[in-house]
Amino acid sequence: MSELDELARRRGFFFQANEAYGGVSGFYTYGPEGAALKRNVEETWRDRFVTREGNMEIDAPTVTPEPVFVASGHLDGFDDMLVECAECGESHRADHVVEDNTDIADAETYPTEKVEEVIAKHDLVCPSCGAPLAGQSVDEFNLMFETSIGPGSGQPGYLRPETAQGMFTEFPRLKEYARNQLPFGAAQIGTGYRNEISPRKALVRAREFTMAELEFFVDPEGNGPDLSRVADVELPLYPAGAQESEGEEYLHLTPREALEEGVVGDEWVAYFLARSKVWFERVGVDMERFRFRQHLPGELAHYASDCWDAEGEVDGDWIELEGVASRTDYDLSKHSEHADDTFTIFKQYDEPKTVERATVDPDMSYLGPEFGGDAGAVEDALEALAERDRSAFDGDEVTVEVDGEAYTVPTEKTGFAVEEVTESGRHIVPHVVEPAFGVGRAVYTVLAHNYDEDEVEGETRDVLRLPAEVSPTTVGVFPLMDKDGLGDTARDLAADLREAGLSVTYDDSGNIGRRYRRQDEVGTPYCVTVDYESLEDDTVTLRDRDTTDQVRVDIDDLVDVVAALRDGERDFADL
């Protein structure tokens, strides 16, 4: 990985940000090559998961007011309390130490001072070495970046730890745009922030990173996806059961097989696993070093009922590239509770249903004078009673209890009636299936999987075998020599290719071999050289990065040929 790391820095893929000021751990700048590669990767994601799936893309703020994270559960889950053992130096979750060794079940909600007290009072010891923890300070690690919105103390806000909440909080509007029809998906590509205690491994664990997330809203009783569209995709599955038995055996199943055999529980999850696999292959992840690993029960996030991670292997480590989670109705239900808006969809029945419903319409001109300020509560109690127990209204009087006090109302004053009501549907909370991708991790893995060293006549050639579609530069243009008009022709050609929308690098420095090597290092799939023959017959040589083969192509055809190669419509071997 060190060669790749060096290449990344030297050639401008990514490097640590703000190095002039010493740098801060966990923040990276994508250089010219990396920014282009990342943009292309994002573009293919958008093509697959937004455009081709017919989903909608949004772009929500990164700064988010506190109540959103109260609702989502992130705020509570964030205050990790750590206590360090003076003896062995191990850090432990202080709330877990307390909960595991006392009757206290909600230590997580205690302030740190109180947790310190509890530890001292119960003589709790270090789970690793048994040394007393009394007197050790309990420190809080909040993994969200906090900020304040507006002047002064303002109102507290946080940089979002995931883009997903944007899709959830805007659900009431998004469902309108989807014309209240399930299923529909809302996607977002953007940055998220996690104040990691210890960022590691370059882009793999950064504090600010780009995510591409799709929240796909489904009717839990509705129709599943059209699996015939992904029928031939084989999924390398590593289920929880196999991990627990320490097996390394992967199951290779199509989505339908995985569902029929009960390996994957949800049709939409199986569908998106298949779409994901094909996408990863498209951007250059090596399928020999790729798998879907199911989360173990204890590993699941607070919002998930099931989750499969797409993982890529780099230097012996498996890196999580994507999580496909069943978030059920967790998020929308939470926001329904906390927010003012409606996070449900009205689902129409095939046929309207006629149901009998017991209702009351109390005579308030009687209840008011009779019960004064309690009249409203009595009305509510009557309504509830009517729904619960119609027979209570059989007699001449009805008695309800409000705050422990009994109120008796003549039945004729309650307006009790049983009416037939037509219901055309009901409100349901959609379930969410979430494919969430780490873009930086994908970029990193693509670089690692495509980095290659070639032996050419004793010389080592560094080459990035990136798929043409995501390569930062599509074509390099060189004059064989910058004289005799070759340079002018080449510069014209480069301008024409750029005008056609291709990403072009022009290079006239050094001998021709050196220029090919430069482009090999940054993954440019094709290079064009203008030579003396070009001046006579208007052809150029077109060179393929991976084979170093060359063919002559008419200058007039060049734009079409290169674009077709990039888009996978033609093969170099067939030219």
Added chain:
RNA sequence: GCACCGAUGGUCUAGUGGCUAGGACCUGAGCCUUCCAAGCUCAUGGCCCGGGUUCAAAUCCCGGUCGGUGCACCA
């Protein structure tokens, strides 16, 4: 946050309590050159930061920052 290790041009490195900190690659200019890192000339550019010891610190000591690895954490 802890432990261990490390930090020298853009990159990779040599090196030492004391001359102008050396090399390779890269990059730029020029010469040469008719398709895969050729050669020659020249040029740009460096001892992570702060404090201490010392006549003298890039070198030794302390602290910090950053990085690597392990522990812990990873919603």
